[in-house]
C-alpha cells in the first residue's frame with residue numbers, strides 16, 4: 001500500500017505516515033476528514049504526548065468487505081480467506097451500527113470512516129452511540145467525532161491498553177476536540193448501573209454483549225480515565241509513555257490509588273463516584 005495507488009480510490013497524503021483513501025464521490029468528506037485528522041493529531045500530541053508508531057491508512061469506507069480485504073497486509077488476507085465464515089458473519093452484523101473502525105496490524109494501522117453517502121441523519125445516533133453520547137444531528141460534526149476517536153486509537157495502538165482505558169482516552173480526546181463534554185451520562189448513574197448488571201469487557205467479549213452493556217462499558221472507562229487524568233496526571237502519562245503489561249498497570253494503579261487488588265473495580269468505582277459528586 002503506502003505510496004501505491006488503489007484501484008478506483010483517490011489518495012491524499014495528510015501528514016507524515018498518514019494516507020487517506022477515498023472514492024471520488026466522497027471528495028467533500030475527504031476534506032472534512034483531513035482537517036479533523038490534523039486537528040486531532042495536534043490535540044493527541046499535546047494532551048497525551050503520543051506519536052504514531054507505524055503507518056496509518058484512513059479509508060472512507062463504502063463496504064466492510066473492501067475495508068477488511070483491501071487494507072490488510074497480504075498474510076492477514078490469507079487468514080481472512082481461510083477463516084471467512086468465522087469472521088464475516090460478525091462484521092456483517094456490526095456493520096450497520098458502526099461509524100468508524102480501527103484495525104491494528106503488525107505493520108500498519110487501518111482506520112475506516114463510514115461514508116456519509118451510506119448513512120442518513122436519523123441513523124447517525126446509532127444504537128450504542130445514542131446511549132453514550134449527547135445527540136448530534138450535524139453529520140459533519142459526527143464525522144469529526146469519529147475521526148478524532150479513531151485517530152486516538154491509532155496513536156495508542158502500540159500500547160495495547162485494556163479496553164476501558166483505550167476507549168476512555170479516545171473519548172476524552174473527543175471532548176477536547178469539541179471543547180465540551182460529549183458524553184451523555186453522569187458518573188453516579190454510570191457507576192451504579194455498571195455495578196448492578198455489567199461485567200468488565202475486553203474487546204473480545206464485546207460481541208456477546210447487549211448494546212446497553214457495551215455502552216456502559218465505554219462510559220465506565222471514560223469516567224475512570226477522566227478521574228485518573230484529574231487526580232493522577234503523572235501516573236496516567238507514565239502509563240501512556242511505553243507499553244507495559246496489564247499486571248504492572250494494575251499494580252501501579254492499586255499502589256497509587258491506595259486500593260486493594262482484590263476489590264479493584266469496586267474500590268475504583270467508589271473513588272470515582274465520590275470524586276465527581278462534589
Ligand SMILES: [Zn+2]
Nearest residue numbers: 149153167170
Ligand atoms: Zn473506540
